[in-house]
Amino acid sequence: MDYGEMLEKGMQEVPENTDDSGRFEVPDLEVESRSGSTRVGNFMDVAEAIGRDPEHLADFLSDDIGTATSLQGSELEISGEFRRENIRGRIDNYLERFVYCDECGSPDTVLTEEKEVRIVRCQACGARNVLD
Numbered sequence: 001m002d003y004g005e006m007l008e009k010g011m012q013e014v015p016e017n018t019d020d021s022g023r024f025e026v027p028d029l030e031v032e033s034r035s036g037s038t039r040v041g042n043f044m045d046v047a048e049a050i051g052r053d054p055e056h057l058a059d060f061l062s063d064d065i066g067t068a069t070s071l072q073g074s075e076l077e078i079s080g081e082f083r084r085e086n087i088r089g090r091i092d093n094y095l096e097r098f099v100y101c102d103e104c105g106s107p108d109t110v111l112t113e114e115k116e117v118r119i120v121r122c123q124a125c126g127a128r129n130v131l132d
Contacts, residue, residue: 013126024107026050026091031084040087043076050099052111057094064090103127 001009026049030041040046047054058076062069065086068079078087099107101122108123118131 010126026088026095029084029088029091031082031087033081036079036081038078038080038082038087040076040078042074043071044074046091050095050107051109052094052098056098056111057091060094060098061087061090064093098131101125101127102129 027042027045029046032039032041043058044054047057050057054071054076058069058071061076061078065078065080065082070077095107098111098120099109101107101109101120101124104122104125104127106122106124109120110123112119112121120129120131121127122129
Protein backbone atom coordinates (compact mmCIF):
# COMPACT_ATOMS: atom_id res chain seq x y z
CA MET A 1 0.00 0.00 0.00
CA ASP A 2 1.54 3.33 -1.02
CA TYR A 3 1.32 6.61 0.89
CA GLY A 4 -1.65 7.92 -1.10
CA GLU A 5 -3.69 4.78 -0.41
CA MET A 6 -2.81 4.88 3.29
CA LEU A 7 -3.75 8.55 3.49
CA GLU A 8 -7.08 7.91 1.77
CA LYS A 9 -7.83 4.98 4.09
CA GLY A 10 -6.98 7.09 7.14
CA MET A 11 -9.16 9.97 5.98
CA GLN A 12 -12.10 7.58 5.54
CA GLU A 13 -11.83 6.60 9.20
CA VAL A 14 -11.85 10.17 10.52
CA PRO A 15 -15.40 11.43 11.00
CA GLU A 16 -16.48 14.47 8.99
CA ASN A 17 -18.13 16.25 11.91
CA THR A 18 -15.56 17.07 14.60
CA ASP A 19 -17.32 20.18 15.94
CA ASP A 20 -16.31 20.83 19.56
CA SER A 21 -18.73 23.73 20.05
CA GLY A 22 -21.05 21.73 22.32
CA ARG A 23 -19.82 21.26 25.87
CA PHE A 24 -19.58 17.82 27.39
CA GLU A 25 -21.32 17.94 30.76
CA VAL A 26 -22.33 15.23 33.17
CA PRO A 27 -25.57 16.26 34.90
CA ASP A 28 -25.42 16.94 38.64
CA LEU A 29 -26.27 13.72 40.43
CA GLU A 30 -29.60 13.48 42.23
CA VAL A 31 -28.53 11.31 45.15
CA GLU A 32 -30.66 10.26 48.08
CA SER A 33 -29.68 7.84 50.85
CA ARG A 34 -32.38 5.89 52.65
CA SER A 35 -32.68 2.67 54.66
CA GLY A 36 -29.16 1.44 53.96
CA SER A 37 -29.20 2.15 50.24
CA THR A 38 -28.47 5.03 47.91
CA ARG A 39 -30.60 6.09 44.95
CA VAL A 40 -29.31 8.03 41.94
CA GLY A 41 -32.55 9.49 40.62
CA ASN A 42 -31.25 10.77 37.29
CA PHE A 43 -29.00 7.83 36.42
CA MET A 44 -30.41 7.38 32.91
CA ASP A 45 -29.78 11.07 32.19
CA VAL A 46 -26.16 10.60 33.25
CA ALA A 47 -25.70 7.52 31.04
CA GLU A 48 -27.30 9.32 28.10
CA ALA A 49 -25.13 12.43 28.59
CA ILE A 50 -21.93 10.37 28.44
CA GLY A 51 -23.21 8.21 25.59
CA ARG A 52 -22.85 4.85 27.29
CA ASP A 53 -25.09 1.88 28.02
CA PRO A 54 -26.67 2.29 31.49
CA GLU A 55 -26.08 -1.40 32.26
CA HIS A 56 -22.35 -1.05 31.51
CA LEU A 57 -22.07 2.03 33.73
CA ALA A 58 -24.06 0.34 36.53
CA ASP A 59 -21.86 -2.78 36.34
CA PHE A 60 -18.72 -0.63 36.52
CA LEU A 61 -20.04 1.25 39.56
CA SER A 62 -20.95 -2.02 41.25
CA ASP A 63 -17.43 -3.38 40.72
CA ASP A 64 -15.69 -0.09 41.58
CA ILE A 65 -17.69 0.49 44.76
CA GLY A 66 -17.74 -3.19 45.68
CA THR A 67 -21.48 -3.51 46.28
CA ALA A 68 -24.66 -4.49 44.46
CA THR A 69 -26.50 -2.11 42.15
CA SER A 70 -29.80 -2.43 40.34
CA LEU A 71 -31.48 -0.37 37.66
CA GLN A 72 -35.05 0.56 38.52
CA GLY A 73 -36.60 2.57 35.72
CA SER A 74 -34.51 5.71 35.29
CA GLU A 75 -32.88 5.30 38.72
CA LEU A 76 -29.93 3.34 40.04
CA GLU A 77 -30.21 1.72 43.45
CA ILE A 78 -26.89 1.09 45.24
CA SER A 79 -26.64 -1.14 48.32
CA GLY A 80 -25.14 0.92 51.13
CA GLU A 81 -25.12 4.61 51.89
CA PHE A 82 -22.80 6.73 49.75
CA ARG A 83 -22.27 10.45 49.41
CA ARG A 84 -22.84 12.26 46.13
CA GLU A 85 -19.10 13.10 45.91
CA ASN A 86 -18.16 9.44 46.26
CA ILE A 87 -20.48 8.36 43.44
CA ARG A 88 -19.35 11.28 41.25
CA GLY A 89 -15.73 10.26 41.81
CA ARG A 90 -16.56 6.74 40.63
CA ILE A 91 -18.30 8.13 37.55
CA ASP A 92 -15.19 10.23 36.87
CA ASN A 93 -13.17 6.99 37.03
CA TYR A 94 -15.54 5.52 34.42
CA LEU A 95 -15.13 8.58 32.19
CA GLU A 96 -11.33 8.27 32.31
CA ARG A 97 -11.42 4.59 31.43
CA PHE A 98 -14.34 4.27 29.00
CA VAL A 99 -15.16 7.72 27.59
CA TYR A 100 -12.22 10.10 27.16
CA CYS A 101 -9.85 9.42 24.26
CA ASP A 102 -6.34 8.47 25.43
CA GLU A 103 -4.83 10.37 22.49
CA CYS A 104 -6.67 13.70 22.31
CA GLY A 105 -8.81 13.70 25.47
CA SER A 106 -12.07 14.16 23.59
CA PRO A 107 -15.26 12.71 25.10
CA ASP A 108 -16.58 12.10 21.57
CA THR A 109 -15.95 8.37 21.60
CA VAL A 110 -17.87 5.16 21.10
CA LEU A 111 -17.35 1.90 22.93
CA THR A 112 -17.15 -1.00 20.48
CA GLU A 113 -16.15 -4.61 20.46
CA GLU A 114 -14.01 -6.17 17.76
CA LYS A 115 -13.07 -9.84 17.89
CA GLU A 116 -14.07 -10.02 21.57
CA VAL A 117 -11.85 -7.03 22.44
CA ARG A 118 -13.43 -3.83 23.78
CA ILE A 119 -12.20 -0.67 22.10
CA VAL A 120 -12.80 3.03 22.71
CA ARG A 121 -12.89 4.63 19.25
CA CYS A 122 -12.53 8.41 19.08
CA GLN A 123 -14.82 10.22 16.69
CA ALA A 124 -12.67 13.36 16.86
CA CYS A 125 -9.19 12.04 16.03
CA GLY A 126 -9.91 8.48 14.89
CA ALA A 127 -7.75 6.84 17.57
CA ARG A 128 -8.58 3.36 18.82
CA ASN A 129 -7.69 2.42 22.38
CA VAL A 130 -7.89 -1.21 23.47
CA LEU A 131 -9.34 -1.74 26.94
CA ASP A 132 -7.95 -4.27 29.43
